[in-house]
Amino acid sequence: MRPTAKDLAEAAGLSLATVDRVLNDRPNVSQKAVRKVNETIEKIGFIRNPAAVSLARNKSYRFRFLLPTTGDLYLAELIHRVEDARAVMKGDLIDLDVVQIPVDDPHKVAKYLSEVDENEFDGIALMAPESPQVRDAIGRLIERGIKFVQFLSGQEKLPTADFVGVDNFAAGATAAKIVGRFVGGKAGKVLIVAETMQSLDSIQRRFGFDNVINSQFPHLQCLPSVETYGDERRAAQILRRILERNQDVVSIYVLSSEARIPLEGAAAYTDLRPLTVVVHERTPFSESGLRDEHIDAVIAQDPGHAVRSAIRIMRARADAREPHAGQDKIRIEVLLKENL
Amino acid sequence: MRPTAKDLAEAAGLSLATVDRVLNDRPNVSQKAVRKVNETIEKIGFIRNPAAVSLARNKSYRFRFLLPTTGDLYLAELIHRVEDARAVMKGDLIDLDVVQIPVDDPHKVAKYLSEVDENEFDGIALMAPESPQVRDAIGRLIERGIKFVQFLSGQEKLPTADFVGVDNFAAGATAAKIVGRFVGGKAGKVLIVAETMQSLDSIQRRFGFDNVINSQFPHLQCLPSVETYGDERRAAQILRRILERNQDVVSIYVLSSEARIPLEGAAAYTDLRPLTVVVHERTPFSESGLRDEHIDAVIAQDPGHAVRSAIRIMRARADAREPHAGQDKIRIEVLLKENL
DNA sequence: CGATTTTTGAGGTGCGCACATCAATTGTTG
């Protein structure tokens, strides 16, 4: 039988009350008692029964995901994953919800964060670009005891907050390696498309991409980033113009999470198959693109994994535990038609 | 406040005893009562508090991983992951252990399985090739109420058992796609190395590999599989001979989990850098190979993920629940130098 | 109809721990 707190008390030659004081960091315990208890824990291999703890505390966790209002398929996927997790975690006394806010307005984001009630939420996961205002608001949030996770964005990592997501520099580098090797020695230009280059994510990906192309594939030339601003017509027009002017484009790299908008625009003008097309994030569009070979590779971060990871981290922090690092690292996945 | 079983009973107009009978599938309940309770569960959104269930049942789980005795770095990694999980899961009343057995002897495996005491273990995860004998032994194990997982091998999926691992056909196809596109249009031969071609895993990977090469990269020619039998000297000799005879080898594909043995042999004879080298499984060797560019890509399945997945499945089965499909699918990962 | 079976209700116990109260013991200080 596995030792209980009572066994611990007996083995330590102390009362259950003192053991309780040590285990739960209550005041009025001598250093000697603390040491004795901890030694005995090691000695007899005592482990708190988490079910009993949870039951006795009868505490529940309320976490909120703050996601952008605008976004296409990947955002939808993300929301879907949170809903999934919501259903699963409900049993474990974890209440989740999603609120969408205009993340591109730092002022509004900061205002929203400042209005979060610490009696209503134990943790917030925010997907928004960073800015000084937002950073300050996050700091105040944390001071009020609300656990915070930077979710898939804002990689200027705050020392006080946890981050869930990939290394975007490495993600861009990975895309570049695929492009470079898939193109196959041919010289030519690489067309790079982003929704916007304002965000740190885009900048880092582009930086990682250029870095690898320039050092390992000097026969390829990266064109300046095209920004779509999420506008389909605009995207179609600009891409058409650029492809007309640059007949030697051999590859397209879409570094935003929204591949649909630029690629549908480009496909209207030219056949994508001869080009090496690499995009980010698995969506119904990118999946079908892989299947019918309009897209050669997808660089992805599993949204379900990201959501679960954010939840695990907030829960661990709420329990004043360290998160388990290993399981919570988000991998940069490379998806081909063959390993979908 | 979230509804308890008592609330459920009141809302359903039944006693707690009857509600308990329904919730735990006890005998002597009318169909009417069952229906009424289930309806009320939906209506008030009752969810059993898993902590209370766990505490009241006070049940623990004992699972054993049966792994091969022989194996190199990947096996070591796997054992390490089980040990990690062991420490983490200990808190959740899950006892894990690892036993290594000679998996290539179906007779011994079957004998071992038949001797597993159902009072001592709730679940077994076995990493071993299939054979009729083993299959029968697994069947008897399951009949005795022990939950069983086919762990990273034996993909002739038993309808009665769960499987954790990748689709090896797809894994081979993925490797082929990488080889084909990385080679870059050059014609030549692909050297394929396995520890043994006896195992179903190897056969499926090879089949998937050939399939993609033949259909998409006809300018490449697959050589017959070389078997190392885990013997370094043998491997070095054979590979040297083959590479001497085939000066037009452009790529090496190692389809077993042990890349070290063949690649160290080949590297002794020739420089691997000009070749496109693709191997399976992330190990210290394959990682450093990626870093210094002796290896171009690694096709991997995360061992930590696989271990956790196997545990989750055994636990779900032991609780007579269905496992959560999504989280437990093992991805075929593509690792490059850039996304390690 | 009574005799039997099936179904229900009422109630208790314990799982391992958190949290609270109050008394008893020890240590400290002037």
Add this chain to the structure above:
DNA sequence: CAACAATTGATGTGCGCACCTCAAAAATCG
């Protein structure tokens, strides 16, 4: 040494549920 503070012990309650027993009520049957 008394007066006080710091520490410890003894004990109780409740978290939500599983599991058990015994009696009562309802349904079924010959």
